[in-house]
Amino acid sequence: MIGINEIEEARDVVSKYLVRTPMIAATAFSESMNRKLFFKHEGLQKTGSFKPRGSLNRIYHLSPEEVKRGVITVSSGNHAQGLAFAARVFGVKATVVMRKETSKMKVAATRRHGAEVVLTEGDPFQVAAELRRERSLCFVHPFDDRYIIAGHGSLGLEIVRQCPDLDFLFVPVGGGGLFSGVASAIKQKRPSVKIVGVEPVGASAMWQSLQKGKVVVLERAKSVAAGLSPPFVGELNFQIVRECVDDLVLVTDNQITESLWLTLEQSKLLSEASGAASFAGFQACLSKIPDGAVVVCLISGANIDRHELRDLWDSQSNGNSDGDKRDDEDFS
Amino acid sequence: MGIKEMTKISLEAVSIAKKALDTIIVHNRLQFSQTFSRMAGCSIFLKPECLQKNGSFKIRGAFYMFSQFTPEDRKKGVVTFSAGNWAQGASYAGSLLGIPVTVIMPEDANHKKAAATRGYGGEVILFGKNSNELYQKARQLAQDKGAIFVNPLENLDMIVGDGTLGLEILGEGPEIDVVLVPVGGGGLIAGIASAIKEKRPNAKIYGVQPEGASAMVRSLRAGKVVELDKVNTIADGLAVKRPDENTFRIIQDVVDDIVLVSDQEIKETIFLLLERAKLLVEPAGAASLAGVVYHHVPNIKGKNVAIILTGGNIDFRLLAEIITSHL
Numbered sequence: 001m002i003g004i005n006e007i008e009e010a011r012d013v014v015s016k017y018l019v020r021t022p023m024i025a026a027t028a029f030s031e032s033m034n035r036k037l038f039f040k041h042e043g044l045q046k047t048g049s050f051k052p053r054g055s056l057n058r059i060y061h062l063s064p065e066e067v068k069r070g071v072i073t074v075s076s077g078n079h080a081q082g083l084a085f086a087a088r089v090f091g092v093k094a095t096v097v098m099r100k101e102t103s104k105m106k107v108a109a110t111r112r113h114g115a116e117v118v119l120t121e122g123d124p125f126q127v128a129a130e131l132r133r134e135r136s137l138c139f140v141h142p143f144d145d146r147y148i149i150a151g152h153g154s155l156g157l158e159i160v161r162q163c164p165d166l167d168f169l170f171v172p173v174g175g176g177g178l179f180s181g182v183a184s185a186i187k188q189k190r191p192s193v194k195i196v197g198v199e200p201v202g203a204s205a206m207w208q209s210l211q212k213g214k215v216v217v218l219e220r221a222k223s224v225a226a227g228l229s230p231p232f233v234g235e236l237n238f239q240i241v242r243e244c245v246d247d248l249v250l251v252t253d254n255q256i257t258e259s260l261w262l263t264l265e266q267s268k269l270l271s272e273a274s275g276a277a278s279f280a281g282f283q284a285c286l287s288k289i290p291d292g293a294v295v296v297c298l299i300s301g302a303n304i305d306r307h308e309l310r311d312l313w314d315s316q317s318n319g320n321s322d323g324d325k326r327d328d329e330d331f332s
Numbered sequence: 333m334g335i336k337e338m339t340k341i342s343l344e345a346v347s348i349a350k351k352a353l354d355t356i357i358v359h360n361r362l363q364f365s366q367t368f369s370r371m372a373g374c375s376i377f378l379k380p381e382c383l384q385k386n387g388s389f390k391i392r393g394a395f396y397m398f399s400q401f402t403p404e405d406r407k408k409g410v411v412t413f414s415a416g417n418w419a420q421g422a423s424y425a426g427s428l429l430g431i432p433v434t435v436i437m438p439e440d441a442n443h444k445k446a447a448a449t450r451g452y453g454g455e456v457i458l459f460g461k462n463s464n465e466l467y468q469k470a471r472q473l474a475q476d477k478g479a480i481f482v483n484p485l486e487n488l489d490m491i492v493g494d495g496t497l498g499l500e501i502l503g504e505g506p507e508i509d510v511v512l513v514p515v516g517g518g519g520l521i522a523g524i525a526s527a528i529k530e531k532r533p534n535a536k537i538y539g540v541q542p543e544g545a546s547a548m549v550r551s552l553r554a555g556k557v558v559e560l561d562k563v564n565t566i567a568d569g570l571a572v573k574r575p576d577e578n579t580f581r582i583i584q585d586v587v588d589d590i591v592l593v594s595d596q597e598i599k600e601t602i603f604l605l606l607e608r609a610k611l612l613v614e615p616a617g618a619a620s621l622a623g624v625v626y627h628h629v630p631n632i633k634g635k636n637v638a639i640i641l642t643g644g645n646i647d648f649r650l651l652a653e654i655i656t657s658h659l
Contacts (some may be wrong), residue, residue, distance in 0.1 A: 024358075028387070028448045028452075031453070044610060267383075268382040269612065270612065310655055
């Protein structure tokens, strides 16, 4: 894992540009379920997700020559905004390659932070590699990078400070950047904490990699949680996850969507589908969590626009009315 | 002289309450909002009490009020009435202090709110429809059981507890010039304004009421308590027909003015809060922000304005309607 000194140094680098996001007590859920549930809500972080933590630390460690050349990356949305934000903080030019179908809101936000956005129908990693050569830019990997991971680790330090008696932490897993950073920090600061990764069934690159004992590339990765759907995980991320993970649960798109609304109801804060996956994972293994345990679900981001919000509502609305009917019968 | 005999709320009393509440409540600091500042033409700072325990500010008044009970009164327990947030705040406060709490809720109460109230350990009795029926039933039951009757529309300890929000705002962020507070029964604004005006007399305190439940606005205009024939608003937490006499007098004394917002403005504001600030706020809670987004509050250009978002316990059927009507 990444050493605690590196993570603490990263925290000192990034914290002055970021906010300390709230740890929300879900009192209603806690009382009825006999577990003390909290949401650590990075949706209220700058740019709407945890991503600038890693990017700030990465850009801070560029060499003077790399600073002059500028950086390029690939992103489904949140990393784009995080990198653009961080690049602007340090006065570095940033280029981001995104898929053509990326939400307009995320593209617009990335441009607002000052980055150049290149949209592609092809493989974004390939396009980025070509552009990097052409323009001699410095490539910043969205997750397979020790500075990025150390920056994300600052979130782990924040969590144990805000919730010192934490027993279980649920973390969404995409490329593994967030998990590897947070888990490195927490396993060193508070080794007794159990850390559970949560991955969508339709994009289970980490789960499969753990099964095989090496990084697996998926032919197809698709989930309502776009941020958790890269077709592969990082090599370094995989090594750290393998070392730190106590459990990894898979959740369906339905479970994720349901959790988004439940998280909203319980925390009074909106999250994006990727963000709500942690709560879906917690619910999926509720029976394994002892009574009285202190549980934190890490909500990684809240960049969801009104179109996505409405689609998610529609996909859920049948399930909702059924639930209401059942409750009403109980009630009368 | 105890607080109960006073008709004015002192800063000293609120400061004491703040200490009592310090380890009980969650401190969610003022959040600057660029989006809403741009819309309103001033610097907007949101105070998200929707993130408070139980999803609203009510725990403040409830816990402080109950903490003032004598040991004998604590044993007797409390009977009160509420359609929503007070029910949850009171039963949670009761569970923290070991006081049995019974809440009369209307027959058509939102079942999730009733379930949440039970989840916090409160006993829920569904009875009647309007607040008068609930009030009568609660009084009667308290008498029969020998329990303490609590009327959430007129209790000075509750106002003192709620006033801690005012003190909190003064201790956070930059110097606040204007504070906006949703007004139903008026207890919250009475507490906040009393605390703030004593410490910072130049600060302006404005209330916001829905057009369909404007009892306090009309009472201020008339110079005496006015009772409405009916109330009609989506902001159920603000649907009060007749303000309490004592609360009205405090408001007359310390509140600068109360402005009106429409239900449509409230709905738009709920959506904006969700989309831009990621905050889920109930109609009563969003009324205050609607007041500045739709420019109903005078002389705020360039000022530092604090907005109290009182709660987030919104009925998801209403939320569905709001989400699907956008786009």
